[in-house]
Each structure stands twice: as C-alpha cells, then as structure tokens.
Amino acid sequence: MNPSTLPLILLLPLVGAIAIALAGRWPNVRETISLLTAVTLAVLVFSWFPEVSEGLRPRFVLSEPLPGLSLAFSLEPLGMMFACIASFLWIINTIYSIGYMRGNNEKNQTRFYICFALAIAAAMGIALADNLFTLFLFYELLTLSTYPLVAHKGDAKTIASARVYLGVLLGTSIGLLLPAIIWTWVATGTTTFTLGGIVEGHIAGAAVGLLLGLFVFGIGKAAVMPVHRWLPAAMVAPTPVSALLHAVAVVKAGVFSITKIIIYIFGVDFLFNEPSAQWLQFAAAFTIITASIIALYQTNLKRMLAYSTIGQLSYVIMATVILKPMAEVGAAIHIAAHAFGKITLFFAAGAIYTAAHKTELWQLAGIGRRMPITMAAFTIGALSMIGVPPTAGFVSKWFILGGAFQAENYFAIFTIIASTVLNAMYFLPIIYFAWLAPPAPGVDMNHGEAPKAILLALAVTSTLTIVFFFFNQPLLDLESQLVESLPL
Amino acid sequence: MKLLGLFNYWVFAVLLMIGLYALISKQNLVKKIMALAIFQSAVFLFFITMSRVDEGTAPIIQAGVANQIFSNPLPQVLILTAIVVGISTTALGLAIVVRLHEEYGTVEDNEILAMDRES
Amino acid sequence: MNLADHLPALQVIVPLMTAPLVILLRNGFLAWLGALLASLASFGLAILLTVAVLGAGVPEYAMGGWQPPFGISLNVDGLSALMLLLVTGASTLGLAGGRLSLRRDIDNRRAPMFYGAWLIALAGLCGIAVAGDAFNVFVFMEISSLATYILIAAGRDRRALSAVFKYLIIGTIGATFYLIGVGFIYMMTGTLNFADMALRLADVIETRPIIIAAGFITIGLALKAAVFPLHIWLPRAYTYAPNAVTVFIAACSTKVAIYVLLRFNYGVFHGNLLAHSDLFTVFIIPLALSGILLASAIAIYQGNIKKMLAFSSVAQIGYIALAAGLATHAGLMAAQLHMFNHALAKGTLFLCVLAFVLTTGSASFSNLAGIGRRMPWTMAAFVIAGLSLVGVPGTAGFVSKWYLIVAVMGMPGWGVPLVMAIILSSLLAVVYLWRFVELAYYGQPPDGDVSRMEVPLPLRTLIWSAALANIYFGLVPQLPLALAESGTTTLLGGLLP
Numbered sequence A: 001m002n003p004s005t006l007p008l009i010l011l012l013p014l015v016g017a018i019a020i021a022l023a024g025r026w027p028n029v030r031e032t033i034s035l036l037t038a039v040t041l042a043v044l045v046f047s048w049f050p051e052v053s054e055g056l057r058p059r060f061v062l063s064e065p066l067p068g069l070s071l072a073f074s075l076e077p078l079g080m081m082f083a084c085i086a087s088f089l090w091i092i093n094t095i096y097s098i099g100y101m102r103g104n105n106e107k108n109q110t111r112f113y114i115c116f117a118l119a120i121a122a123a124m125g126i127a128l129a130d131n132l133f134t135l136f137l138f139y140e141l142l143t144l145s146t147y148p149l150v151a152h153k154g155d156a157k158t159i160a161s162a163r164v165y166l167g168v169l170l171g172t173s174i175g176l177l178l179p180a181i182i183w184t185w186v187a188t189g190t191t192t193f194t195l196g197g198i199v200e201g202h203i204a205g206a207a208v209g210l211l212l213g214l215f216v217f218g219i220g221k222a223a224v225m226p227v228h229r230w231l232p233a234a235m236v237a238p239t240p241v242s243a244l245l246h247a248v249a250v251v252k253a254g255v256f257s258i259t260k261i262i263i264y265i266f267g268v269d270f271l272f273n274e275p276s277a278q279w280l281q282f283a284a285a286f287t288i289i290t291a292s293i294i295a296l297y298q299t300n301l302k303r304m305l306a307y308s309t310i311g312q313l314s315y316v317i318m319a320t321v322i323l324k325p326m327a328e329v330g331a332a333i334h335i336a337a338h339a340f341g342k343i344t345l346f347f348a349a350g351a352i353y354t355a356a357h358k359t360e361l362w363q364l365a366g367i368g369r370r371m372p373i374t375m376a377a378f379t380i381g382a383l384s385m386i387g388v389p390p391t392a393g394f395v396s397k398w399f400i401l402g403g404a405f406q407a408e409n410y411f412a413i414f415t416i417i418a419s420t421v422l423n424a425m426y427f428l429p430i431i432y433f434a435w436l437a438p439p440a441p442g443v444d445m446n447h448g449e450a451p452k453a454i455l456l457a458l459a460v461t462s463t464l465t466i467v468f469f470f471f472n473q474p475l476l477d478l479e480s481q482l483v484e485s486l487p488l
Numbered sequence B: 001m002k003l004l005g006l007f008n009y010w011v012f013a014v015l016l017m018i019g020l021y022a023l024i025s026k027q028n029l030v031k032k033i034m035a036l037a038i039f040q041s042a043v044f045l046f047f048i049t050m051s052r053v054d055e056g057t058a059p060i061i062q063a064g065v066a067n068q069i070f071s072n073p074l075p076q077v078l079i080l081t082a083i084v085v086g087i088s089t090t091a092l093g094l095a096i097v098v099r100l101h102e103e104y105g106t107v108e109d110n111e112i113l114a115m116d117r118e119s
Numbered sequence C: 001m002n003l004a005d006h007l008p009a010l011q012v013i014v015p016l017m018t019a020p021l022v023i024l025l026r027n028g029f030l031a032w033l034g035a036l037l038a039s040l041a042s043f044g045l046a047i048l049l050t051v052a053v054l055g056a057g058v059p060e061y062a063m064g065g066w067q068p069p070f071g072i073s074l075n076v077d078g079l080s081a082l083m084l085l086l087v088t089g090a091s092t093l094g095l096a097g098g099r100l101s102l103r104r105d106i107d108n109r110r111a112p113m114f115y116g117a118w119l120i121a122l123a124g125l126c127g128i129a130v131a132g133d134a135f136n137v138f139v140f141m142e143i144s145s146l147a148t149y150i151l152i153a154a155g156r157d158r159r160a161l162s163a164v165f166k167y168l169i170i171g172t173i174g175a176t177f178y179l180i181g182v183g184f185i186y187m188m189t190g191t192l193n194f195a196d197m198a199l200r201l202a203d204v205i206e207t208r209p210i211i212i213a214a215g216f217i218t219i220g221l222a223l224k225a226a227v228f229p230l231h232i233w234l235p236r237a238y239t240y241a242p243n244a245v246t247v248f249i250a251a252c253s254t255k256v257a258i259y260v261l262l263r264f265n266y267g268v269f270h271g272n273l274l275a276h277s278d279l280f281t282v283f284i285i286p287l288a289l290s291g292i293l294l295a296s297a298i299a300i301y302q303g304n305i306k307k308m309l310a311f312s313s314v315a316q317i318g319y320i321a322l323a324a325g326l327a328t329h330a331g332l333m334a335a336q337l338h339m340f341n342h343a344l345a346k347g348t349l350f351l352c353v354l355a356f357v358l359t360t361g362s363a364s365f366s367n368l369a370g371i372g373r374r375m376p377w378t379m380a381a382f383v384i385a386g387l388s389l390v391g392v393p394g395t396a397g398f399v400s401k402w403y404l405i406v407a408v409m410g411m412p413g414w415g416v417p418l419v420m421a422i423i424l425s426s427l428l429a430v431v432y433l434w435r436f437v438e439l440a441y442y443g444q445p446p447d448g449d450v451s452r453m454e455v456p457l458p459l460r461t462l463i464w465s466a467a468l469a470n471i472y473f474g475l476v477p478q479l480p481l482a483l484a485e486s487g488t489t490t491l492l493g494g495l496l497p
Helices: A008-022 A027-046 A049-053 A077-103 A109-128 A132-150 A156-188 A206-218 A230-236 A239-248 A250-266 A268-272 A279-296 A301-322 A325-356 A372-386 A392-407 A410-436 A452-470 A473-483 B007-025 B029-050 B073-104 B109-118 C003-024 C028-054 C078-097 C099-105 C111-130 C134-153 C159-189 C194-201 C208-225 C234-240 C243-269 C276-300 C305-325 C329-360 C376-390 C396-409 C415-442 C457-475 C478-492
Strands: A059-066 A069-074
Touching: A008 A027, A008 A109, A027 A077, A027 A109, A049 A077, A049 A473, A059 C396, A059 C457, A069 A109, A069 A132, A077 A109, A077 A239, A077 A250, A077 A325, A077 A452, A077 A473, A109 A132, A109 A239, A109 A250, A132 A156, A132 A239, A132 A250, A156 A206, A156 A230, A156 C396, A156 C415, A206 A250, A206 A268, A206 A279, A230 A239, A230 A301, A239 A250, A239 A301, A239 A325, A250 A268, A250 A301, A250 A325, A279 A301, A279 A410, A301 A325, A301 A392, A301 A410, A325 A372, A325 A392, A325 A452, A325 A473, A372 A392, A372 A410, A372 A452, A392 A410, A392 A452, B007 B029, B007 C159, B029 B073, B029 C159, B073 B109, B073 C134, B073 C159, B109 C159, C003 C028, C003 C111, C028 C078, C028 C099, C028 C111, C028 C478, C078 C099, C078 C111, C078 C243, C078 C329, C078 C457, C078 C478, C099 C111, C099 C243, C099 C329, C111 C134, C111 C243, C134 C159, C134 C243, C159 C194, C159 C208, C159 C234, C159 C243, C194 C243, C208 C243, C208 C276, C208 C305, C234 C243, C234 C305, C243 C276, C243 C305, C243 C329, C243 C478, C276 C305, C276 C415, C305 C329, C305 C396, C305 C415, C329 C376, C329 C396, C329 C457, C329 C478, C376 C396, C376 C415, C376 C457, C396 C415, C396 C457
Parallel strands: none
Antiparallel strands: A059 A069
C-alpha cells in the first residue's frame, strides 16, 4: 500500500468530526456518522496490519516546518498495535456512548462526539508519529481535545477537576517533555525514532538518567507518580470518557510514548548498560505498589479503577525496563490486555450508574442478582486485572514474569507478585459482595439491567478479554519483531 | 582649562537634567510639557554647538571668496527638523492637555489619577 | 523609468500622500475606504519588495539621485522586508476588521482626520523600515509616534487621554535619547548613513563617546519598545485605545523600535566596537528575563482582557529582547521570527477582542463571562491564537519559541537557567490565557442570556483567516525563515557564528 495514504488515518476522524458537527441537530444521523467513521477507521487501520507484520515500515513525510524537524508518519509494531486497539475500541466505545448518553439524557452530546473524534485523530497521530516532534504535537492536541470531554458536566466541581487535569498534563508536557525533546535534538541532531536508539554516543553518564527522567515525568499521561494526579481528577467525566481515557486513548498514549522512546530513542541495549537509568524500575515499582494500596482505601468505584489504572500502567513501564525480549513483548501485550480489561470495568461502572445511579462501592452489595450481565462482565475484567487465566491479563503477566525470571530481576518479580496480591485484595471483595452478599440497608434495588447498547458493548469487550487468552498469536508475532535484534 | 573648553557640553548636561527632573517631579501637565521643551532644547544646543568648526564661519557660499572654512551645516539642518518635530510634539501635548481639562476639569496629574481610580 | 525601481520610496510615499486626500473627504465611510485601499496598496508593495528581496535583492535606493553617504539612501534587506510585511499587514488587518468598531468609537465628523492620522502612522512605520540612515529613522519614528498618539486618544474613553499623555512624554524622552546618541556618533564618525557608519566606526580611536552613544540609543529605543522596566506606558495605552487601533499598534509599533535597535547594535556597533556585544548582552538579558517573568505573572491578575494581553505583549517583547541580546546567529533568527509570529498572534487576539467588545460593549472579564458560548467562532479563533502565543507545536509561536530555546541552549553556562525561565513563562502564559478561556466557556453571562450573537460574517472570515495564518506559518514557516535568514546575514555581515 502506498505510504502517502498514511495521513488518511488521521484525516478520517477529522472529517468525521466535521460531519458530526454539521449533523448535530439530528441525533440519529449524528450517531450513525460516528459509528461509520469508527468502523471505516478500524478497517483502514487493520488493512495495514499484514504489511507491518511482514516487516515493512511505511513512512511518509508531510511537511518540514523547521530544518531537521519534520511532520512525518510511519508504522512500526508498537504503533500498529496501538492504532488497532484505539480504532477498534472506538467502535465499541461509540456504541456504549450512545447507550450511556441517551440513557442518562446528557446535554451537549454533539460537542461530546466531536471531541471524541478529534481525540481519536490525535491518538492516531501519536500512534503514527515518526519522530518526537510529531509525537509532541499530537500529544498536546490530545490533551486539548479531551479537556472539553473531562469538563463535560460543566458544574463548578467538574471545572475545578478539569483544571487539575489540564494543569498537570500541560505543565508536565511543556515543562519537562519539551525540554527533553529539545535536548535530544540539540545533542543528536535528529528526533526520528530509530530502532536501537539515537542517543548512544551523544549523551552519556548521569545525563542519560536525567533525560530519561524528563521524558518519563514529562509524559504525564503515563501517570507515573507523582504526576498521576490528573487521573483521579478526570473521573468527574462521564463514563464513556473515562473508558476512553483509561483504555483507549490518553493513558495508552502516555505509556506507548514512553515505551517507544525507550526502544527507539534510547535503545534497549544502551539503557540496560547505563547505570544512571536504573532508577526507572524503582519509580515504576513504587507507583505500582502505592497505587494499589491507595486503591484499597477508595470508596468510589471509578476512583478505585483510576488508581488501579495507575498501577497497571507502571506494569508496562517496569516491564520495558526489565530489558529482556520476553518482558518487552509482555509490555507491549499488556498495553492491549489492560485496554480490554479496563474498558470492560469502566463500561460496567457506567452501566451501574445508568441503571441504578450507584457510584460507591458499598452500594454494590447484591447488585449481581439484579444486573447479572453487567456484573459478569465486571468479574471478567477484574480477573483480567489480577491476572487469572483464562483472561488477557494472564497472558501479559506470564510474559512479563518470564522476562523477569530470565533477567533474574527478583525485585521486579517480587513487585509483580505483591501487586497481584493487592489487586486481588481490592477486586475480589467487590465480586463477592456483588454476587453473594445481601443488599445494604437503605439502598434502592428497584432497577433492572442497563440499556441494550451498553450491554452489547460490555458483552463484546468481556468476550474479547477471554478470547485474547486463546487467540493472541498475530499480536505476539508482531511485537516479537521489536526484539529480534536483542540478545536472549 | 580643558573643562571650561567643554562649556557647551556642560550646558547640555545641565539643561537635560533640569528638563528630566521637572518632567518627573512636577504634577502640572503644562509644566511637564515645558520641561519636555527644555529637555529637547538641551539636545538642540548639543548638536548645534557640536557643528562649530574652529575658525569656521556661517556655511554660506559667497561668490568670489575661495578657501573659506565653514561650520558644518548638516547638524543645523538636522536640528531644524528636530525643532519642527519638537514643536509638533509640544502642540500635540498641549492639545491633549486641553482635552484633559475638558474631561477632568484639572491639569494636575495626581488629581486626574485619583479621578480615574474612583471611576 | 521603471516603477519597480522606486518601490522602496513608493512604500512610504503611497500612505503619506494618501493621508491628506483622506483628510479632505467628508464622509466617515469614504475615509475608511480610502485608508483601507491605501493600506492594501502598501501591503501589496511590501509583498513585491519581499519577493524582490528573496530573489535578486533590492539595490540601495538613492533619494533624488544623490549618492550616499552624502545623499539619503533607502535600504531594503530581509529584515526590512519582514518589518514591512508586519506593519502593512497589521494596518490592513486593523482597518479591514475595524469598520464597525471604529464607526462606534470615532465621531463621524472627525473620522477623516482619524484615518488620515492612521495613514501617516503607517507611512512613518514603513519609513523606519526602509530608511538607510539614522536621522531619517528619527524623523519617521517621531512621525509615526505622533500619529499614534492621535490614534490612541481618538476614542470615547477619557482614560485614553492620560494614557496618551504619559506615552507622549515617555516616547519623546526615548526619541530624544536616541537623537543624543546619533549626535555623539555623528560627532565621532561624521556620517549618519548606517553602512557608512559601520565602516568609519572601525577607525575611531577614542571610543568612549561611541559607547555613550550606544547607551543612549539603546535606552531610548528600549523606552519606545517597552522593554521592562521601561514599559509603563504600554498597558494603559493599549487598553484604552480604540480596539482597531490596538490591533494595529500591538502588532507592530514596539517591534519597529526593536528593529532599529537590531540595526544599530548589530549592523553598526557589533564587531566595530570592542566589548560592545558583551556590554549589550549583559545589559539586555537580565531586563528581558525580568520582563518575561514579571509581566507574565502580572498578566494573571488582570481583570480586563485588553490589559492582560498588553502585559502579555510586554512579556513577548522580553522574549524578542532576550533573543536579540544573545548576539548569536541563532539568537537573531529567533528574534526576527518571534517578531513576525507574535505580531500574527497578537493581531488575531486583539481582533477577537474587538469582536467581543463590538457585541458586549466592554472588555472587562465580568462582562465577557460565557462569551465562548455566545460567540463560538470568534472564541475558537481566540483559542488558536492563544495556543500560538503559548507556543504549542503546530502554531507559528512554536517555531519561534523553538528557535529561541535552541539559541539560548547554545549559551555556555547560563543556557539551562534561561531555558527554565522561558519554559516557566510559557506555563504562566498557559495560566493567564486559560483563565480567560475557562471563564469564556464555562462562566455565566452577566444578564444570563446565552443566545448566539456572533459578529457579521465578513469580520468572522477575517478573524478566522488570521487564526489560520497562525497555523499555516506554524507548519510552513519557510517565508519568515528565509527573511530572517537574509536579515541575519546582513546584520552580522559574516562577523559572528
């Protein structure tokens, strides 16, 4: 396929956004356009999969605003996977959104769907970015396009939380990520992603650790502590937005960017041999454990899921720095596995809110009997987070642990085991109470299941979470290409 | 002796400072404009006295007289222009003062400031 | 008798000669139309000159056929072309977008004189850009300044009068200091022509008067350019001027002063005056830094959108001064680029404010709450221009900020703190802009009315063209880059890295 059609992947959701804006007055037309755009995008993205699987790396330069800095797009295994996940889950999310927004009679639905499309366009831009400059541009656009989604409700509390969201994300990106990019450019003369890294030979010693820090904390979307505050703050958004943020676009963009930077800017070998870069796995481990502990104390369902996400994201980062091929593949797979699991959990949370108007954990006692499908999906998603077979989470954890054993990295092994236990500690009680406990006193149990569209979305994602356990070879093969050059 | 020979520069410096000081310290707007005029005159004097050439005479060519030493005419021309600019500035400044008086009823800077703060 | 040969002179003559014609017109609308046409013609001339500069170059124009250094010459190089585009573009933008606003602000009987003054200001600013000798720069500078004072005082707000008076005093002091500096240089070199000065300066043995001259000139121009802490005239002058006038002067008047500063400090002094660049750098950079940080911080506390943007301008001028003070090739490139990009961004922002005031009647924050929902198109353009001001990639502001940061990183020793200061001020800019954006979209309008009331389509189209230009030059900055490159080469004359 012709590389010059790569920009179509971005153009399509943009055109969709415009079409949605024009069709704003007719909800059914508007929803149809959203769905059509999502389906077309997914088809377009998946059509590139075979080529990239075979090892081809299509590349297209759009323009060159500054000498040495170009707006360029290319496809490689990580980006391909991210784009596939994002575009496919957008379809599901749109179906879910239709059910949720109509079920809750939300206002400003047109603005919602427009910003969604714009956010997906930005996410595609990040997935396809060929160099740091392009990545940064679309990274910022993603922040800006998701702000109206987070601030959707429009009341004072929501605005205040949205301000935190914007403040942390823009502050870290302009304050830390931009200097890191400039530093890279000044030191190496380029910002293009190259397998094996570009930093080797130009930056050495403690500077490498410092640069890594600027990148990791500058990419606030990956929610490495302490730049994680925006994630719980963003829970004020409607659940489709949280599902988008937590599974599809924003957090995955963050952790995807860090992984890409580690592999393509620093180079896995180089980082492995660089002592000043070792702090990252400790930062990641700290985030995993701390986030899991904080999740234990949460009473609000969405906030608990937020902290669970923060922990899961750092799994990916820690897996990347174990720096053994198996762990690298595990990191990539976990981006996908967590996406399916988390989106299921958030869909379930939204379903519970729409049908029963419940948001706190103690209200969920006995809800499994009133909303069996929803809670079944929730159970599957929770098991995936813990890493129990036959769910997707098990596959990725298997690879990550395998890589950790290969590297004889006992610290990482211990962290993973400890966090698995913690995950079980906060998920299993919910499952138990939802199915087996009697309803809490004073809680209204006079409700049924969620709207059909929501149930459909739930069914799809939870099924996929299980299917992924059995059917994951294409993705494994794709991501193995990343590590072919690495010593085993 | 050297110091007295720089007499014109002293005048320039003193007038400049008088103008600046009055500009800052006086509250009356008309006095400020006067101070501005003094300030500008200092510069004019500086240029013109600088144009004097030793034993030079007025730069007018006389028929039949050769090998005359003339003072430099260029700064004098420059200052003519600058004087015109200065006059325009003074005129404009006074026009603004008239308008200020129409609007505020006073030409004292501190009073105008106070009235602005109240509104 | 090819007209193309006389382009440099025409650039000044067209607005200058049209001004009395406009004054003679009786009708406010005809006067506006005449001014707009003259401004468009000047813009066209500027484009022609730009094309010529980027092509074969524009030869030195000897006024009246008298050869320099005794005759007056007009020189147009890359930097001049950049300034001309800026000035004529800003004037056209202000006039084209300001018809309704000016009809409201200016008394109909006085309108012809107002537009005449506008054209004189335009002529003066163009003259500064093309003048090849120091004294003509002074004359044109005063011509444009006097006309600008008239423009600012022409509105209905009486607070503009005291603001203009202050501006007049400070501006005249600045011009007079400049004149003193020129006098000292003339005393030591005997010439006023820039190119000639640069040559003769190398032969001067007693350099103390030259250094004093450099000091006077720099301070004088810093007063005109509103470099911190000599910026005190700017906020009130921008705030109380008629909105269309603010569009014009915010985009270009201070930048022209910096242009002259660059000409003198790099075209004339640099390389010819020992220790000059160190003196200049050490002097300008702390001031620029203070301006950048303090002005951005003050902007956060403003309650009037025009005043907020005015303080933002002071900060941006600090960026330009910082880049100019670095005395490197990269620094000068960054300075010129930022002049262009900031003019673009600020022009658009003030044009949006013009639209806001046109529909709501006031520029204070309390009045503009919720304006984003009532005027979505205009507000969206405001956000785009605001992003350019912050320097988000994809906008013009990012290009110049990138160059600035790269230029600053090249400084040994204090490169990193400077970068941190620039990043900090960008974050401050995000704060003060977002404060307004949030208020505009989520605030409650004072009368509770949330119905749509956009400005007419022509004005909206103009605003959006300006906003899109910000994005265009962020992705395709070849034109300003080429001009800046050409300008830097001329200024440094191959003397510096």
